[in-house]
Amino acid sequence: MRYLYVLAALLIGLRPALAQDIEVDVELVLAADVSRSMSPHELEIQRRGYAEAITSTEVMATIGNGMIGRIAVTFMEWAGNDLQNVIVPWTLIDSAEDAQAIADTLTAEFHGNMRRTSISGALTQAASLFDDNGFLGLRRIIDVSGDGPNNSGGPVLPARDAVLAKGIIINGLPLMTTDGFSFRWGIEDLDAYYFNCVIGGPGAFMIPVHDWSEFAEAVRRKLVLEIAGLPIPVEEPVVRRANAYDCMVGEKIWQRNRTIWMEP
Numbered sequence: 001m002r003y004l005y006v007l008a009a010l011l012i013g014l015r016p017a018l019a020q021d022i023e024v025d026v027e028l029v030l031a032a033d034v035s036r037s038m039s040p041h042e043l044e045i046q047r048r049g050y051a052e053a054i055t056s057t058e059v060m061a062t063i064g065n066g067m068i069g070r071i072a073v074t075f076m077e078w079a080g081n082d083l084q085n086v087i088v089p090w091t092l093i094d095s096a097e098d099a100q101a102i103a104d105t106l107t108a109e110f111h112g113n114m115r116r117t118s119i120s121g122a123l124t125q126a127a128s129l130f131d132d133n134g135f136l137g138l139r140r141i142i143d144v145s146g147d148g149p150n151n152s153g154g155p156v157l158p159a160r161d162a163v164l165a166k167g168i169i170i171n172g173l174p175l176m177t178t179d180g181f182s183f184r185w186g187i188e189d190l191d192a193y194y195f196n197c198v199i200g201g202p203g204a205f206m207i208p209v210h211d212w213s214e215f216a217e218a219v220r221r222k223l224v225l226e227i228a229g230l231p232i233p234v235e236e237p238v239v240r241r242a243n244a245y246d247c248m249v250g251e252k253i254w255q256r257n258r259t260i261w262m263e264p
Contacts, residue, residue: 022092025066026227027137028073029126033146033175035079035117042177042212046145049216050075051103056220060096062227070094071227072135073102076126080116081153084125090133116152117250119144119198120159123170127163140166141226145173145209149193149250156197157247169201171226173218174208187249197247203231 032046053059054073063071075088088105092098126142142163150156163170172194187193191208199206205225209218224230246252 021134021136022070022072023068024070024072024092024135024137025063025068025139026071027130027133027135027140028071028226029129029142030073030075031122031126031142031144032075032077033079033117033122033144033148034077035146035148045212045215047106049219051106052216053220053223054093055096055099055103058220059223059227060099062224063093066227067138072133072137074129074133075102075106076122076129078118078122078125081118081121083116083118084122086129090129090135092135117146117148117150118153119146119150120156121153122146123156123159123163123198127166127168130166130168139169139229141169141171143171143173143222143226144198145175146194147175147177148190149187149197149253150247151250151253155248155251160198160200164200167201169204170199171204171222172199172206173222174206175215176208176210177212187253192245193247193249196245203229205231 030050032050034043034046063069071093072090073088073093074086074090076084076086078084088102091102093102122144123142126144130140153159160170174190174194176190191206194206194208207218207222209215
């Protein structure tokens with residue numbers, strides 16, 4: 001009986017050590033847009049682009065050169081306010097095998113798209129993924145990609161500010177490709193929208209994608225900069241458009257189109 005008491009005491013003493021979070025250089029949420037404006041072909045390009053980037057020699061070298069030498073990543077797809085789906089749960093990357101396992105999950109199957117575009121909902125949900133995830137990062141980053149402005153859920157600015165108040169950095173990948181959906185629902189200056197209304201935090205940046213052929217390279221470059229914590233210069237035209245930007249432009253476009261539909 002005395003032996004059991006001693007064993008129990010030892011196990012209780014070990015419990016805090018066993019539950020200790022794993023230290024990493026970066027905790028990174030990859031939040032990818034899968035709204036209705038994205039075609040099945042574009043959704044596949046997006047998944048394969050992330051898979052290609054995360055397994056690239058440049059990204060793996062950047063991870064290895066970090067202060068700790070490992071990162072933690074989760075991949076979430078999002079659309080409308082309550083439509084977010086975690087495809088890859090939090091995964092430690094400190095080897096090429098870890099990165100390849102994530103890539104294999106991303107390319108194993110491709111799901112269809114969902115309605116509406118709620119960047120506010122995506123940011124709120126992405127921020128919650130950091131809670132009790134088992135990792136302790138020197139930096140926490142949400143990397144959000146999207147092809148249009150917020151038009152569902154709450155306004156984007158309060159959601160962004162709430163995330164920033166938690167010490168989380170938000171970087172952006174505005175998809176400025178053009179098709180029938182973008183002409184009706186999108187905006188020409190999506191880069192300015194992301195600059196003024198979405199990204200934020202120390203060293204926050206964005207990399208616009210103007211053609212789908214650029215996507216994988218843009219993601220690769222973005223991951224290298226995020227993991228290394230390197231600054232990136234902001235394009236001057238975006239800076240000039242920074243004053244008094246209307247961050248409710250997406251909601252206004254949605255309301256305008258709804259009014260047209262409801263006309264007799």
